[in-house]
Structure formats: structure tokens, C-alpha cells
Amino acid sequence: MKLLIIEDDESAAKLLGNGLVEAGFSVDLAHDGETGLRQARDGDHDLWVIDVMLPGRDGLSVLKALRDQGRRTPALILSALGEVDERVQGLRSGGDDYVVKPYAFVELLARIEALLRRVRSFGSGPETMLELADLRMDLLSRSVTRSGQEIDLQPREFHLLEYLMRHAGQVVTRTMLLENVWEYFFDPQTNVVDVHISRLRQKIDKSFATPLLHTVRGSGYILRVEP
Amino acid sequence: MLLIEIFELLLLGVIGGGVFFWWRQSRAHRQNEALLNSKLVAVTQSSRQTGDNIAHDLRTPLTRLRADVEGALRHDDVEMHRATLERVLDEIQNMQNIINALLTLGQAEVGVMNVRKKTVNLSGLLEELIELYIPSAEDRSLTLQGNIAPDLTIEADRQLLARIFANLFDNELKYVPAGGTILLTALARGKRVEIRVEDDGPGIPVEMRDKIFERFARLDPSRTLSGGAGLGLSLVKAFAQLLQGEICVAESSLGGAAFILTLPVSAAKVSKLSPKSAVARL
Numbered sequence: 003m004k005l006l007i008i009e010d011d012e013s014a015a016k017l018l019g020n021g022l023v024e025a026g027f028s029v030d031l032a033h034d035g036e037t038g039l040r041q042a043r044d045g046d047h048d049l050w051v052i053d054v055m056l057p058g059r060d061g062l063s064v065l066k067a068l069r070d071q072g073r074r075t076p077a078l079i080l081s082a083l084g085e086v087d088e089r090v091q092g093l094r095s096g097g098d099d100y101v102v103k104p105y106a107f108v109e110l111l112a113r114i115e116a117l118l119r120r121v122r123s124f125g126s127g128p129e130t131m132l133e134l135a136d137l138r139m140d141l142l143s144r145s146v147t148r149s150g151q152e153i154d155l156q157p158r159e160f161h162l163l164e165y166l167m168r169h170a171g172q173v174v175t176r177t178m179l180l181e182n183v184w185e186y187f188f189d190p191q192t193n194v195v196d197v198h199i200s201r202l203r204q205k206i207d208k209s210f211a212t213p214l215l216h217t218v219r220g221s222g223y224i225l226r227v228e229p
Numbered sequence: 230m231l232l233i234e235i236f237e238l239l240l241l242g243v244i245g246g247g248v249f250f251w252w253r254q255s256r257a258h259r260q261n262e263a264l265l266n267s268k269l270v271a272v273t274q275s276s277r278q279t280g281d282n283i284a285h286d287l288r289t290p291l292t293r294l295r296a297d298v299e300g301a302l303r304h305d306d307v308e309m310h311r312a313t314l315e316r317v318l319d320e321i322q323n324m325q326n327i328i329n330a331l332l333t334l335g336q337a338e339v340g341v342m343n344v345r346k347k348t349v350n351l352s353g354l355l356e357e358l359i360e361l362y363i364p365s366a367e368d369r370s371l372t373l374q375g376n377i378a379p380d381l382t383i384e385a386d387r388q389l390l391a392r393i394f395a396n397l398f399d400n401e402l403k404y405v406p407a408g409g410t411i412l413l414t415a416l417a418r419g420k421r422v423e424i425r426v427e428d429d430g431p432g433i434p435v436e437m438r439d440k441i442f443e444r445f446a447r448l449d450p451s452r453t454l455s456g457g458a459g460l461g462l463s464l465v466k467a468f469a470q471l472l473q474g475e476i477c478v479a480e481s482s483l484g485g486a487a488f489i490l491t492l493p494v495s496a497a498k499v500s501k502l503s504p505k506s507a508v509a510r511l
């Protein structure tokens with residue numbers, strides 16, 4: 003998977019690039035809007051990471067130009083706190099995402115993987131059944147079973163598990179869960195998500211031999227068969 | 230040690246971030262230069278008043294960081310370095326939270342913050358927030374209850390509303406001792422709604438009831454890594470004002486603190502605009 007980072011702070015771009023290379027991606031860097039636009043247009047990247055504030059041409063205008071040319075590559079926007087306005091939030095409806103600087107690397111990595119995953123599963127049609135090992139979620143009857151045994155979930159727990167199952171095998175952060183399951187775009191001081199996760203874990207894992215819902219220290223959670 | 234150098238850089242980045250932010254902000258709004266200048270003056274003034282506190286609040290974690298990093302550099306123990314870096318990262322997060330809260334406050338107070346008013350099902354939102362916090366409250370042996378009039382709808386920004394109550398609940402969970410009760414009541418009062426968040430905890434002494442809404446004000450002035458910086462209630466007040474509402478604290482009939490928020494049902498009908506909210510509309 004090949005990524006393009008358009009970020010004017012060269013050392014920040016380099017540190018980010020190093021991290022992404024360590025995570026197994028190959029990475030191109032651009033440090034201003036025009037160069038970034040050219041590299042994005044001429045390249046075959048799987049995802050663009052674009053800083054909003056760039057010298058010359060700003061990141062959102064770069065993205066708009068690419069979209070106007072029919073380029074559908076997913077984009078992750080890096081923005082400062084005060085720049086998160088309608089334009090940036092509106093991106094989410096276009097299938098893109100954003101993180102606020104200074105971000106945690108694990109947050110950015112998790113979102114990149116979620117975006118790449120969304121693209122891969124695009125076009126496979128609406129699912130009616132989600133499955134992981136012996137855990138099954140029927141989206142039509144809104145029921146969940148593990149090893150055939152019915153699991154009783156509250157509506158929010160169902161939604162939480164659905165999100166985790168749609169991102170099975172992939173780290174999801176607390177912030178991603180707050181945004182996508184509860185639709186809150188801020189992080190409370192209380193560890194509210196952790197407690198909901200541990201309640202869900204009680205229901206889906208406790209009486210079964212293989213735990214599926216794992217905590218990834220310093221990052222978030224992952225639903226998968228391997229420990 | 231390259232790692233330590235990287236972290237020093239990171240640290241500088243966090244501190245520089247605040248200054249950098251306003252610089253960027255000014256680039257973003259060049260077309261509104263005159264307006265922006267007046268806003269920036271207001272921000273500078275409001276931050277000058279609390280400048281001493283900001284310096285203090287950043288110097289405390291910086292002192293800890295410096296001592297920690299210097300201590301680690303005197304040794305060659307990889308495991309010790311790792312533990313130090315983890316603490317450094319926690320401190321950076323802590324400082325980042327303070328800076329973000331101050332920036333948000335600055336933006337909210339001078340009206341450069343985005344407020345998206347829509348019709349919000351307030352009763353539903355409050356029920357949802359209680360549902361979000363109940364497991365955390367139970368974990369601390371606290372009872373969290375709602376007494377919410379059905380079908381309350383208001384014109385407001387859902388995210389700002391949620392942040393107000395999240396901050397109040399965060400406090401309840403921190404300051405009400407185990408075994409306590411937290412009660413949220415919401416009801417209509419003519420053209421306004423009143424929402425109370427109250428508890429049977431230690432309460433707020435009379436002489437502190439205005440003060441705790443000020444930046445960095447805490448009843449327990451010692452600042453620990455886990456304890457807050459004293460900015461939560463300042464944010465609550467600023468957000469309430471952005472929604473043309475008011476917040477105060479009184480004594481609860483339960484024996485502890487009662488935070489009382491009143492909000493207009495229809496914000497658009499409020500005609501009296503302060504200069505600050507006039508700016509917010511531009």
C-alpha cells in the first residue's frame with residue numbers, strides 16, 4: 003500500500019513517514035500544495051494524508067481539485083483544532099476522515115487502516131450477516147449469537163459490536179468509537195468507552211474459551227480470534 | 230540518546246503549538262483581517278489575565294519532565310528509559326489537553342468558534358448521555374439518575390450541549406465520593422429549559438460559587454497528573470454562553486452541589502446580542 007503525505011512541516015512529515023514505513027506502507031512526501039497536487043495526480047497512491055494549512059494552496063483546495071478531476075482515492079485530513087469546521091467535518095460524508103493535530107500516531111494509523119478497509123469493502127453490497135469465528139450478528143433480525151447461544155445486547159451495545167465486527171482484525175481507538183457509535187466529536191475525561199467495552203466483553207467473551215475482544219495497550223481495541 | 234532528543238522536540242512542539250495556532254488562524258482568515266484583529270486583541274487580553282496561571286500550569290509539568298528526562302539520561306538502563314518515555318508521553322498529553330482547552334476557551338469566548346444550531350431532541354440527548362455515563366458511575370459505586378421531562382426540544386448545537394454535560398458528569402464522577410447519588414433533572418420553564426445536575430457530595434462553599442467557573446480555579450489547588458487543570462467549568466460556562474444560556478451553582482437539596490443551566494428553547498428569538506455574540510454571527 004502506497005501513501006502520499008502532503009505536509010509542509012518537513013520534520014513532522016518525515017517522522018510520520020518513518021512511522022508509516024515501519025507499519026508496512028511505502029510513503030511519498032510533498033511539502034506544499036502544488037507539489038502535492040501534482041504528485042497525487044500523477045501517482046497511484048492508495049491513500050492521501052493531507053495537511054489543511056499548506057503554503058500556497060491549502061489542503062482542502064488540493065483535495066477539491068483532485069475530486070473535481072474524478073479522483074476517488076481516500077483522504078485523511080490533518081487539521082489544527084480551530085480548523086475543524088463544516089468543510090472539514092463535511093468530508094466525512096464524502097467517505098474521508100480527519101484527525102486534529104497534534105495527533106497520536108496510533109490514532110492516525112487506525113484511521114488510515116479504517117479508510118483503506120472501507121475502500122476494499124466498497125461495492126460488496128449491503129451485508130445482512132456479520133461473522134467472526136463463532137460470533138454471528140444478524141443485522142436484519144438484530145440478534146447476536148455465539149456458538150449458537152443467544153446473546154442479549156442493549157441497542158447501544160449492538161451498535162458498538164457492529165462497529166467492531168465491521169472493523170474486525172483492525173485496531174479501533176476510543177475516539178473512533180465515540181465518533182462512530184455515539185456521534186460525539188470530543189473526548190470526555192472519564193473513561194466511558196472502556197467501561198462500555200468491558201460490559202460488552204462480559205457478554206460476548208466471558209463464558210467462552212476463546213476471547214475475541216482484546217485491548218491494545220496505548221491504542222484501543224481489536225476484535226479478532228488471535229490473542 | 231536520539232529518543233530523548235525526539236521527545237524534547239515534541240515538547241517544544243506542544244508549547245510552540247499555541248503560538249503557532251494563532252499564526253495559522255491569522256493566515257486562514259486574512260480576508261477578515263480587521264475583524265480578526267479585534268478578535269485577536271480580545272483573545273490576547275483574556276489570555277493575558279490568566280497568563281501567570283498558564284505559565285504556572287505548563288511550568289509544573291515541564292519541571293517534572295525535565296527532572297525525569299535528566300534522571301534517565303544519567304543511566305543506561307533501557308527499561309528505565311522506556312518507563313521515562315511513557316511518563317513523558319503522559320505529561321505531553323496532559324499539557325496538550327490544557328493547551329487545547331485554552332484554545333477552545335479563547336475561541337468560544339471571542340466567538341470564533343463554530344456553532345451549528347439545529348433542532349435538538351434535548352430529552353433524548355440527556356437520556357443518551359446518562360446511558361453513556363451510567364457504567365462509569367456504577368464502577369465508582371455512584372448512582373446516576375435522570376428525571377427528564379419528555380419531548381424537550383431546543384435549538385442548539387448538539388456537540389456543545391453534550392460537552393457541557395460531559396464536563397459536569399466528569400466532575401460528578403471525580404468529586405462525589407463512592408456511594409453517592411447524582412441526579413439530572415430537566416424541565417421546561419416558559420421559553421427556557423432548566424437542567425440541573427446535582428449530587429450529595431461535598432458541595433461548593435458559598436464564597437467559591439462564582440470563582441470555580443474561572444480558569445484554573447479548583448477547590449483543591451494541588452495539581453496532580455490525573456486531577457484536572459481547573460478548566461472544565463470555564464468551558465461549560467463559555468459553551469452555555471455560546472448557546473445564549475446561563476450556568477450557576479447552588480446548594481442541592483441532596484446536600485451537595487447543584488449546577489443549574491438554563492437555555493432558551495429557541496435561540497434565534499433571543500434578540501439581545503452582546504458584542505461578542507454579534508461577532509459570532511459574522
Ligand SMILES: Nc1ncnc2c1ncn2[C@@H]1O[C@H](COP(=O)(O)OP(=O)(O)O)[C@@H](O)[C@H]1O
Nearest residue numbers: 400404432441447448457458459460461462486
Ligand atoms: N460536583 C462537584 N462537587 C464538588 N466540587 C466540585 C464539583 N464539580 C466541580 N467541583 C470543584 O470545582 C473545581 C473546578 O472544576 P473544573 O473547572 O471542572 O476543573 P477540574 O475538574 O479540572 O478540577 C474542581 O476542581 C472541584 O474542586
Ligand SMILES: [Mg+2]
Nearest residue numbers: 400457461462
Ligand atoms: Mg472538571
